[in-house]
Amino acid sequence: xxxxxxxxxxxxxxxxxxxxxxxxxxxxxxxxxxxxxxxxxxxxxxxxxxxxxxxxxxxxxxxxxxxxxxxxxxxxxxxxxxxxxxxxxxxxxxxxxxxxxxxxxxxxxxxxxxxxxxxxxxxxxxxxxxxxxxxxxxxxxxxxxxxxxxxxxxxxxxxxxxxxxxxxxxxxxxxxxxxxxxxxxxxxxxxxxxxxxxxxxxxxxxxxxxxxxxxxxxxxxxxxxxxxxxxxxxxxxxxxxxxxxxxxxxxxxxxxxxxxxxxxxxxxxxxxxxxxxxxxxxxxxxx
Amino acid sequence: xxxxxxxxxxxxxxxxxxxxxxxxxxxxxxxxxxxxxxxxxxxxxxxxxxxxxxxxxxxxxxxxxxxxxxxxxxxxxxxxxxxxxxxxxxxxxxxxxxxxxxxxxxxxxxxxxxxxxxxxxxxxxxxxxxxxxxxxxxxxxxxxxxxxxxxxxxxxxxxxxxxxxxxxxxxxxxxxxxxxxxxxxxxxxxxxxxxxxxxxxxxxxxxxxxxxxxxxxxxxxxxxxxxxxxxxxxxxxxxxxxxxxxxxxxxxxxxxxxxxxxxxxxxxxxxxxxxxxxxxxxxxxxxxxxxxxxxxxxxxxxxxxxxxxxxxxxxxxxxxxxxxxxxxxxxxxxxxxxxxxxxxxxxxxxx
Numbered sequence: 233x234x235x236x237x238x239x240x241x242x243x244x245x246x247x248x249x250x251x252x253x254x255x256x257x258x259x260x261x262x263x264x265x266x267x268x269x270x271x272x273x274x275x276x277x278x279x280x281x282x283x284x285x286x287x288x289x290x291x292x293x294x295x296x297x298x299x300x301x302x303x304x305x306x307x308x309x310x311x312x313x314x315x316x317x318x319x320x321x322x323x324x325x326x327x328x329x330x331x332x333x334x335x336x337x338x339x340x341x342x343x344x345x346x347x348x349x350x351x352x353x354x355x356x357x358x359x360x361x362x363x364x365x366x367x368x369x370x371x372x373x374x375x376x377x378x379x380x381x382x383x384x385x386x387x388x389x390x391x392x393x394x395x396x397x398x399x400x401x402x403x404x405x406x407x408x409x410x411x412x413x414x415x416x417x418x419x420x421x422x423x424x425x426x427x428x429x430x431x432x433x434x435x436x437x438x439x440x441x442x443x444x445x446x447x448x449x450x451x452x453x454x455x456x457x458x459x460x461x462x463x464x465x466x467x468x469x470x471x472x473x474x475x476x477x478x479x480x481x482x483x484x485x486x487x488x489x490x491x492x493x494x495x496x497x498x499x500x501x502x503x504x505x506x507x508x509x510x511x512x513x514x515x516x517x518x519x
Numbered sequence: 520x521x522x523x524x525x526x527x528x529x530x531x532x533x534x535x536x537x538x539x540x541x542x543x544x545x546x547x548x549x550x551x552x553x554x555x556x557x558x559x560x561x562x563x564x565x566x567x568x569x570x571x572x573x574x575x576x577x578x579x580x581x582x583x584x585x586x587x588x589x590x591x592x593x594x595x596x597x598x599x600x601x602x603x604x605x606x607x608x609x610x611x612x613x614x615x616x617x618x619x620x621x622x623x624x625x626x627x628x629x630x631x632x633x634x635x636x637x638x639x640x641x642x643x644x645x646x647x648x649x650x651x652x653x654x655x656x657x658x659x660x661x662x663x664x665x666x667x668x669x670x671x672x673x674x675x676x677x678x679x680x681x682x683x684x685x686x687x688x689x690x691x692x693x694x695x696x697x698x699x700x701x702x703x704x705x706x707x708x709x710x711x712x713x714x715x716x717x718x719x720x721x722x723x724x725x726x727x728x729x730x731x732x733x734x735x736x737x738x739x740x741x742x743x744x745x746x747x748x749x750x751x752x753x754x755x756x757x758x759x760x761x762x763x764x765x766x767x768x769x770x771x772x773x774x775x776x777x778x779x780x781x782x783x784x785x786x787x788x789x790x791x792x793x794x795x796x797x798x799x800x801x802x803x804x805x806x807x808x809x810x811x812x813x814x815x816x817x818x819x820x821x822x823x824x825x826x827x828x829x830x831x832x833x834x835x836x837x838x839x840x841x842x843x844x845x846x847x848x849x850x851x852x853x854x855x856x857x858x859x860x861x862x863x864x865x866x867x868x869x870x
Contacts, residue, residue, distance in 0.1 A: 263790030350755020
């Protein structure tokens with residue numbers, strides 16, 4: 233009964249063409265309608281319906297370069313992370329799902345703390361998002377999925393306002409794993425999320441006590457209660473770059489790996505600059 | 520150059536033990552004589568029944584403390600012997616291998632199912648039994664020329680938490696936390712004893728790690744949870760599991776008995792899904808309590824006789840997923856099931 237109501241809700245939220253895309257997304261049924269990773273098609277559909285609305289009407293995402301996202305087979309999508317709450321990841325996943333045919337679900341390598349939080353962990357898993365372990369990465373690549381990685385880590389979400397669009401150091405895992413599996417790295421630069429919330433400070437002792445990567449105090453949270461966590465409706469600009477083939481020597485040499493990581497990071501930085509320029513032009517033209 | 524291309528002589532070939540040459544997954548030759556330790560367990564009764572249904576099995580020796588289980592009382596005495604013995608005593612274990620019926624043709628396979636894994640009343644005596652039975656049974660098997668030794672371990676040996684992989688392979692991280700329940704420590708210790716002997720050329724030592732086992736009267740965590748009235752789960756968590764059934768596990772143990780192969784293997788059910796879906800499928804409605812209250816509620820339920828499930832045994836089990844990857848067992852053993860005549864005649868039990 234609840235499932236039927238949920239399906240009705242999804243149908244009501246989505247245009248017919250998008251509903252068909254949701255229906256077209258093929259999951260490998262592991263026995264109870266979920267795939268081996270725990271992705272639940274109903275939750276995925278509902279998530280996409282809400283995400284689609286946010287993508288189209290709230291954040292009004294402008295994106296380009298979708299042709300670089302692999303149409304089939306595995307790939308790693310890597311870029312910047314920001315915005316206190318991970319709306320950037322949601323918008324990216326929706327953007328890729330919307331603009332690929334057949335639709336592709338981006339599976340992010342998620343920070344472990346998410347899976348310790350009641351309901352949140354189950355929700356993330358039902359959306360097909362996995363804890364960021366090497367084995368999970370291997371499993372996703374073996375099954376030909378598109379994997380999203382934020383090499384700056386969850387800490388980058390709590391980036392202070394004065395460090396906007398400054399990239400934190402990239403971890404090396406994505407380069408190493410991409411080299412091992414010989415899969416392309418598709419870089420992206422996302423502009424807009426940095427302005428959705430303004431971080432005033434990070435309450436580190438409280439974050440440690442709650443086992444969170446950070447505890448944000450923003451200009452609106454906790455002063456306005458849970459409503460303070462609502463992001464500003466800023467427009468997002470996303471640019472996907474050309475796929476980068478990682479030198480297999482990155483597995484053997486630290487220098488090569490560092491060089492490859494720097495190459496990915498520089499490309500992401502360039503794509504962010506491109507997004508900032510586009511935003512200037514776009515918003516200048518509008519005003 | 521000449522060294523590397525040297526053709527082995529007949530004498531050299533004769534010195535190589537057949538167990539070393541056996542390809543994993545191929546059928547072991549000749550009729551089987553199987554020693555099943557822990558014959559009173561439900562899984563053991565099922566395995567013995569299936570073994571006795573196979574004409575390739577010459578004799579089954581079932582051993583446990585206490586009387587023969589009623590389900591096995593009617594078995595053909597020419598092919599089944601039940602012996603009551605304390606496996607924690609070395610001499611008693613040795614005497615079992617020296618029975619008159621085994622003098623001419625000794626036991627060739629030992630299946631250790633006697634591990635006491637029930638947290639209820641677990642004390643020093645159970646600990647001593649687990650440690651000593653595992654040691655004496657393995658030592659005696661190696662001394663008496665047993666060609667295959669199988670130890671049924673548990674998936675509880677794996678460390679679980681938010682970092683657990685979506686599928687856990689045999690080389691997954693073990694729970695070596697010193698504060699774990701003593702049963703888990705004993706299980707891991709028993710596994711390590713087996714691992715230490717895995718390179719023996721004359722005996723294939725095998726450890727099976729089954730996921731939770733469903734089946735009437737089976738004392739696995741998942742089965743006890745499902746038999747609770749009602750099962751109590753923490754709010755906001757719904758782990759992924761792939762439990763197996765008594766029938767499927769029995770079939771897997773039979774494959775391990777009949778086919779060559781050694782090492783550590785996961786064995787699991789076919790279906791992977793959230794815990795609540797398995798409950799829904801059986802028409803069971805759990806109640807949810809906040810995580811910190813789970814232990815207290817479980818204790819109350821146990822006092823009131825509403826459950827035999829012990830939440831403190833594997834505390835993270837109801838919070839985080841544990842899905843076993845048994846593709847190795849599938850590839851080496853289940854893929855060759857048709858070569859095992861006893862299994863070819865019986866229907867596949869499914870998940």
